[in-house]
Amino acid sequence: xxxxxxQRGIADNLARVEERIGAACVSVGRCRNEVRLVAVSKTxxxxxxxxxxxxxxxxxxxNRLEELGPKREALIEAxxxxxxxxxxxxxxxxxxxxxxxxxxxxxxxxxxxxxxxDRFAEEAGRVLxxxxxxxxxxxASKAGFAAATREERETFVGDVxxxxxxxxxxxxxxxxxxxxxxxxxxxxxxxxxxxxxxxTLIETAPWSExxxxxxxxxxxxxxxxxEGATMVRIGRAxxxxx
Ligand SMILES: *Cc1c(COP(=O)(O)O)cnc(C)c1O
Numbered sequence: 438x439x440x441x442x443x444q445r446g447i448a449d450n451l452a453r454v455e456e457r458i459g460a461a462c463v464s465v466g467r468c469r470n471e472v473r474l475v476a477v478s479k480t481x482x483x484x485x486x487x488x489x490x491x492x493x494x495x496x497x498x499x500n501r502l503e504e505l506g507p508k509r510e511a512l513i514e515a516x517x518x519x520x521x522x523x524x525x526x527x528x529x530x531x532x533x534x535x536x537x538x539x540x541x542x543x544x545x546x547x548x549x550x551x552x553x554x555d556r557f558a559e560e561a562g563r564v565l566x567x568x569x570x571x572x573x574x575x576x577a578s579k580a581g582f583a584a585a586t587r588e589e590r591e592t593f594v595g596d597v598x599x600x601x602x603x604x605x606x607x608x609x610x611x612x613x614x615x616x617x618x619x620x621x622x623x624x625x626x627x628x629x630x631x632x633x634x635x636x637t638l639i640e641t642a643p644w645s646e647x648x649x650x651x652x653x654x655x656x657x658x659x660x661x662x663x664e665g666a667t668m669v670r671i672g673r674a675x676x677x678x679x
Pocket of ligand 1: 477479500524525614654655656670671672673674
């Protein structure tokens with residue numbers, strides 16, 4: 438595909454996504470600027486990612502550090518203000534790299550990982566904004582702090598207390614992956630549960646900030662926004678060019 442077609446394709450996709458984000462916000466009386474669009478550029482080559490940046494995308498999401506690192510390296514000079522979001526599962530042994538090059542980590546799913554990120558963020562001389570990934574649906578295959586039952590949620594609140602002691606992590610909210618379902622509407626209960634869990638945390642763990650809800654992807658972002666998403670992670674709807 439020639440560069441002009443790539444640019445046009447990405448611009449069209451972004452316009453459509455923006456329209457749907459705007460409509461979802463209006464339908465529940467929210468403002469567009471309450472929702473941050475994280476363009477998920479994983480597996481996409483640099484020329485495609487550049488096309489999105491030229492359109493004004495300010496947040497990129499990657500699920501592997503092996504990809505986030507080099508892409509950021511290649512683009513940071515031309516686009517120094519872009520925020521890089523690590524959204525995929527993170528192994529503890531990669532904590533140093535994440536603490537050095539991610540602007541956000543959405544996928545903090547164990548205390549052990551949090552402690553390592555904290556240590557390396559301290560070494561890097563920064564405070565790393567993170568979201569706690571929560572397994573709301575209780576699927577065995579899913580990463581995240583368990584929070585499907587009342588007991589699990591109580592344990593989670595205890596973990597949250599330990600997390601607050603980590604001075605080089607700034608907990609900013611929650612993230613979840615909805616189950617893969619046939620209809621976006623079927624994901625709604627999961628998004629609503631994450632929102633309710635946030636409301637509980639605002640009451641029970643007021644020492645941390647719970648402003649962010651990272652939920653919603655290509656197939657279900659409108660429903661996620663209706664349920665309060667402040668960050669949507671969208672890949673295919675932006676980067677698949679027909
Ligand atoms: C790939 C990915 C997304 C985006 O998925 P799309 O269906 O392409 O929008 C969002 N979140 C995570 C964690 C991902 O790995």
